[in-house]
Amino acid sequence: MRLCVIGCGNVGRLVAKNRGVLGVSLKFFDRHPERCFEVCKDDCEVSTSFDEFLEGCDLVVEAASPEAVRQYAPQVLRKADMVVLSVGALMDKELYGRLLRIAENYGTSIVVPSGAVAGIDAIKALKNAGIEEVQVITTKNPKALGVNVEEKTVLFEGPASEAVKRFPTNVNVVATVSLAAGKEATVKVVADPSVDKNVHEIRVKSKAGELYVKVTNVPSPDNPKTSLLAALSLIETLKELVKKQRIRIGT
Numbered sequence: 357m358r359l360c361v362i363g364c365g366n367v368g369r370l371v372a373k374n375r376g377v378l379g380v381s382l383k384f385f386d387r388h389p390e391r392c393f394e395v396c397k398d399d400c401e402v403s404t405s406f407d408e409f410l411e412g413c414d415l416v417v418e419a420a421s422p423e424a425v426r427q428y429a430p431q432v433l434r435k436a437d438m439v440v441l442s443v444g445a446l447m448d449k450e451l452y453g454r455l456l457r458i459a460e461n462y463g464t465s466i467v468v469p470s471g472a473v474a475g476i477d478a479i480k481a482l483k484n485a486g487i488e489e490v491q492v493i494t495t496k497n498p499k500a501l502g503v504n505v506e507e508k509t510v511l512f513e514g515p516a517s518e519a520v521k522r523f524p525t526n527v528n529v530v531a532t533v534s535l536a537a538g539k540e541a542t543v544k545v546v547a548d549p550s551v552d553k554n555v556h557e558i559r560v561k562s563k564a565g566e567l568y569v570k571v572t573n574v575p576s577p578d579n580p581k582t583s584l585l586a587a588l589s590l591i592e593t594l595k596e597l598v599k600k601q602r603i604r605i606g607t
């Protein structure tokens with residue numbers, strides 16, 4: 357199995373480290389190819405042309421940016437299944453619809469890992485009973501959010517589709533929650549100098565009950581915006597996709 361990864365940053369590096377566990381051969385692409393040469397050393401391939409990168413891929417992982425989803429997903433889905441981490445891009449209804457149509461026509465799939473949040477399994481299940489309300493509060497250190505504030509400050513309040521535009525590489529989770537719920541989440545983004553974790557609180561009200569989930573994530577050492585859990589969630593998703601599972605746990 358050849359796994360092709362767009363993005364040689366923090367998450368791409370962790371995929372490379374887990375190559376043995378996944379039992380795949382790896383090929384990387386990044387607009388900064390030097391990052392891929394650093395990640396790969398001698399034991400994986402690096403492409404500097406996207407067309408060449410796509411050749412022979414069994415599964416493609418996007419671990420780059422929402423812009424990369426817009427740029428490459430239409431081409432990828434004509435050839436292979438694609439795991440998308442920059443889920444915020446899918447809040448664009450036109451792009452979302454277009455990608456689903458391509459996937460339908462070419463028999464491929466888009467896979468969205470739970471990423472930096474928990475509870476996606478229950479949200480999906482609750483959707484079957486009808487979801488009335490979905491809220492997400494994301495709190496991070498100001499440095500992770502790229503702002504300089506001295507005290508706890510609400511930076512944004514509004515719908516998920518606006519939140520992902522304002523913070524494209526900080527709140528992809530609100531898109532994942534919205535897609536799982538089939539309803540756009542209302543979002544609050546908070547910068548708090550007293551926190552050194554990436555905290556996401558999810559509240560869902562449904563006819564089958566209420567859900568409150570809080571994750572307090574350790575940031576990745578190489579990119580404080582991205583929780584370690586997001587990369588670990590991708591690794592777990594990839595294990596399920598590349599290896600024949602004799603048992604599947606969770607919805």
Ligand SMILES: NC(=O)C1=CN([C@@H]2O[C@H](COP(=O)(O)OP(=O)(O)OC[C@H]3O[C@@H](n4cnc5c(N)ncnc54)[C@H](O)[C@@H]3O)[C@@H](O)[C@H]2O)C=CC1
Nearest residue numbers: 363365366367387419420421424441442471472525582586
């Ligand atoms: N779904 C989720 O729960 C989460 C998603 N993420 C997202 O996952 C993605 C990867 O995260 P990290 O590895 O921490 O980011 P990173 O910034 O460390 O690495 C991203 C790499 O992708 C490359 N890249 C970006 N746009 C590109 C493009 N258009 N074409 C080619 N290369 C491009 C960059 O040069 C960089 O090397 C980010 O978009 C991040 O926001 C992060 C955390 C949680």
Ligand SMILES: O=C([O-])CC(=O)C(=O)O
Nearest residue numbers: 472526527528529582583
């Ligand atoms: O990793 C996190 O805590 C959340 C994040 O950056 C995102 O959703 O884009």
